[in-house]
Amino acid sequence: MTNLLINIDHVATLRNARRETVPDPIQAAALCEMAGADGIVFHLREDRRHITDRDVRLLHETVQSKLDFELSVNPEIVALCCELQPPLATLVPERRAEVTTEGGMDVVGQGARIRPVVEQLLEAEIEEVALFVDPDPAQVTAAAEVGANTIELHTGDYANAPTYAARQREAARLAEGARIAHDAGLKVHAGHGLDYTNYALFRETVPHVAEVSVGFAIMARAILVGMEQAVRDMRRIVHTPPPPSTPAARS
Ligand code: PXP
Numbered sequence: 001m002t003n004l005l006i007n008i009d010h011v012a013t014l015r016n017a018r019r020e021t022v023p024d025p026i027q028a029a030a031l032c033e034m035a036g037a038d039g040i041v042f043h044l045r046e047d048r049r050h051i052t053d054r055d056v057r058l059l060h061e062t063v064q065s066k067l068d069f070e071l072s073v074n075p076e077i078v079a080l081c082c083e084l085q086p087p088l089a090t091l092v093p094e095r096r097a098e099v100t101t102e103g104g105m106d107v108v109g110q111g112a113r114i115r116p117v118v119e120q121l122l123e124a125e126i127e128e129v130a131l132f133v134d135p136d137p138a139q140v141t142a143a144a145e146v147g148a149n150t151i152e153l154h155t156g157d158y159a160n161a162p163t164y165a166a167r168q169r170e171a172a173r174l175a176e177g178a179r180i181a182h183d184a185g186l187k188v189h190a191g192h193g194l195d196y197t198n199y200a201l202f203r204e205t206v207p208h209v210a211e212v213s214v215g216f217a218i219m220a221r222a223i224l225v226g227m228e229q230a231v232r233d234m235r236r237i238v239h240t241p242p243p244p245s246t247p248a249a250r251s
Contacts, residue, residue: 002203004238005039005068006032006231007191007215012042012050025051026058028227032218035231039066039088041213046074046094053080060084068213070132073117082124089121090130090152090189090213100192100216104133104154107142115146122147130189135170135177144184151181152189152213158202159193167198171205175247182208189213196221196233203242207251212238 011028015021029040040063042051059067069086071077072094081089091114093105107114114131121129130150133139134157143151153174161167178188191213194202214234222230242248 001241002209002238003038003066003211004036004235005041005066005191005211005213006037006218006234007041007043007213008032008219009041009043009050010215010219012052012055016050025055026062028219029059029063031227032231033063033065035228036235037065037231039063039068039211041068041070041090041215043070043092044077044080046072046077056080056084060086073113078117078120081126082120085124085126087126088128088130088150089126090132090150091117091121091148092132103156104136104139105131107131107133107139107146111142111146118147122149128187130187133177135173137176137180140177140180140186141184143181144186148186150187150189151177152191153177153181153206154192155190155194155202156192159195159198167201168205171201174202174206175251178206178208179251191215193217196237199234199237203237203240204246204248207248209248214238 008025008028011023011025044051044056067086068088069081070090070092071081118129128150129148130152131143131148132152134154158170161170181188187210188208189211190209194214195217218230218234
């Protein structure tokens with residue numbers, strides 16, 4: 001079964017838009033957990049545009065399920081992550097002008113910068129250290145070479161594909177990336193842009209996915225139908241196994 005981890009950054013974005021104290025991402029995380037989330041994800045960005053240091057400390061203290069700390073290779077944030085020792089740390093690229101994380105890490109080109117950070121996180125006894133990468137065989141292989149034990153496949157191109165045929169092609173790329181990662185001994189996670197309607201093809205096509213991280217789609221639905229309903233609806237979809245005849249089930 002694939003686990004559903006829920007990204008609560010979007011709650012903090014809404015709070016910060018009015019320089020308010022509500023909605024509080026800590027309360028959102030608790031509601032997600034009570035509705036059945038398998039874990040909570042946050043990204044502490046260098047510019048602190050959504051999640052703040054206060055949020056990180058409170059999430060660390062209060063989250064009962066699996067906590068995924070997303071971070072760049074920024075030394076100050078890496079040090080904080082090492083101090084808090086979440087069960088999962090996911091390294092992502094960060095560009096200040098971007099609206100959200102755009103594209104995976106360039107592990108092939110930046111391996112020399114990424115390797116020591118992976119080592120530092122593993123030495124801090126963080127059990128799973130993931131690299132967020134595009135489904136590019138070279139990047140996936142490089143992730144294993146720099147010592148990561150997990151990858152998160154970037155599903156943005158899949159989610160944004162303009163046609164169903166294009167989405168099928170992207171699903172096939174993700175499936176190949178997942179197989180290469182699995183064969184290299186890496187645990188496979190995935191995320192970005194996954195939602196209530198595009199998940200089915202992903203589930204049927206991409207094997208070996210232990211966890212997905214979903215944020216925007218759940219928060220967008222929660223505003224209209226409530227957090228509990230939004231989480232339960234996505235959880236049901238993610239926890240449904242691929243039908244036996246599909247490529248993902250046969251892998
Ligand atoms: N995984 C990573 C590494 C991300 O940066 C994000 C976006 O914050 C997500 C997953 C979740 O993406 P979305 O909010 O589109 O579901």
